[in-house]
Amino acid sequence: MTARGLWRSVRDDLGRHWRHVGAGALGIAVSIAALVFFLALGLGVRTVLLGEVFPVDRIEVFPRSTDLNLLALKLELGKDTIDDAMVGKLEAIDGVAAVYPKMRLLAPALATGGESLIGTGMQTELVADGIDPALVADDVGAAFHDPLVDRSVIGLACGENSTCPGGAICVGASVFGPGECREAIPVIVSEHMVELYNGAFRRAYRLPKVNPQALIGLGIDVSFGASSLRPSGRRVARDRVVLAGFSDAAIPLGITMPLGFVRRLNRELGPDGAGDGYHSAVVESASRNAVAGIVTASEHLGLEVRDGGARRASFFMTVALAAVSLIGIVILAVSALHVMHVFALLVMIRRREIGVMRAVGASRADVRLLLMTEAAVVGFAAGLCGLIGAAVLVRAADRALTSGLPDFPFKPESFFAFDPWLAAAALTLAVASCVLGALAPSLRATGPDPAEVLSST
Amino acid sequence: MIRINGLCKRYPGSEVDVLKGIDLEIAAGDFVSLVGRSGCGKTTLLNIVGGLDFDFEGRVEVDGRDIGSLADRDLARYRRDTVGFVFQAYHLLDHLSCAENVALAARFGAGGGSGAKRERARAEEVLESVGLAGAADRRPTRLSGGERQRVAVARALFNRPRLLLLDEPTGNLDTATGGEILDLLSTLHSEMALTILAATHDGAIEAVGRRLLRISDGRLAERLEDVR
Incomplete structure (x- = not known):
């Protein structure tokens, strides 16, 4: 069959039978619209969950430990730190792009300040973590760095009432002797903390709402080694921390400092050996596909991934997407059955026409090609209509969700991921379902010989 | 042009052969009229020669090609390029x-x-x-x-086409119109040197044909060569 002949026949036939094929196409279009809408929603939510809430290209591994329950308490057994050798082993795992060790501050800390921002001073116990500044370089840039590395301000003596150059602070000055000029400690916090403050905390204490960006540069005084809960009996080191920025890699509740500084504080103020080991490590994978292998290899090294949220989110999203896909496929299969009935009807209506075509020189393959091409065109058109419908629905729903829902942590700019591959896959699916639906009728159409067909019509 | 040997045809579900061992040769350029009562097998014979019915026994050759052994694609090409079929x-x-x-x-x-x-x-x-x-x-x-x-x-x-097959070409027409069609066929035959095999009840066509074949009870019971 010639390409021109095929096109003319397809055009003529679909034009003639548009009511019948339209009925079949409608089901396919609705199925595709529903499938694409829910998949785009699922993929969009999945992107937020796994990309921002639980970024799966970065997993945090911890030393595997066993706790023994003793009434209300737990007796911690086993090692609870990772040493440099283990970090080296982690870096050697296939698919690992980088390893960023983390260390908890093992000394109490008491923060004081806040007058300049909210008009009243506050004092609070502080939880702190130390991370490699490279881990958050993309989020906060060079502002987050270890202040002890900047030698230009270290070593300058300062008194209680003297100032240090370049915004540095005087640490350790007293009536007994001079102190040392040092840059304030840059810290980062999670945006979740600001959301928590602006949500429940400020309402409970009748405090003003704050703009997160205005907080950058805010300084508070911290007494490391001090505690309002009980006297530590340790030496107290007074210092000043300055907010350098926000990052999802920061500890959810507390401040996150440069790793080197926390190590020094642990060595000076913490228990013996506190600055020698890391408490966890963030392992960055080269690709998301490598994550599963990295988790397995880490577990073989005696480590564990405690990020249950990511696992649950990933599992939930996978199940949800599979369920949505399954429902969509079932609807599509039902629509394909409908297409099959439509084409069976068309074949019956066009029985004589098919007989005439074969009598003048069409082979069985020509007739099948014609019917399958018609089905493919119907599928493509239906898929296209479904995609357009889905795009309109997605836009309307996205607008309603983003503007209608109140702000919440990790609220995305768009709830949908309408990727080109999704559109291409949906179109392919629409065409395939129509072609499959038309397969049996087209085979039946070419079964009998032309003489039998024409003698019976 | 056409050579048929031992052609038999039985329709599925039937216990009677419509064609019972037909042997026939038609030369290129012949105008052959095929006559016989309704249901005697005229249309069946035309369908088989025209490549529209390929479930038969025996051998049917057109221009040296065995119709029965052709694959569907070749049979379609044969119908397209060699045969012209006019239905009642x-x-x-x-x-x-x-x-x-x-x-x-x-x-x-x-x-x-x-x-x-x-x-x-x-x-x-x-x-x-x-x-x-x-x-x-x-x-x-x-x-x-x-x-x-x-x-x-x-x-x-x-x-x-080189072969024109006509199945009751005037069967649905009044006498005058049938006559016009007959004149047309006669003209075409003489001008285009077509080989024509026409199944008919129409005595006029019988008269136009150069050869007249009668089918009776599935057999070529009678041959009247060169009736004109």
């Missing part, structure tokens, strides 16, 4: 114009995909040759029975 019921497609009906075979490769303009020109040429100049864009539903049969003849002639 015309079997025109009402949604197509006369020209489109005539050039239908071109959609499946007849004429080697010669292009829309050449197809149209050829369709108009054959329509003119059957006396329907100017009817190219009309729908078959707007034509009389005789005109429809002329369009059917034009469709059969579109690809310059």
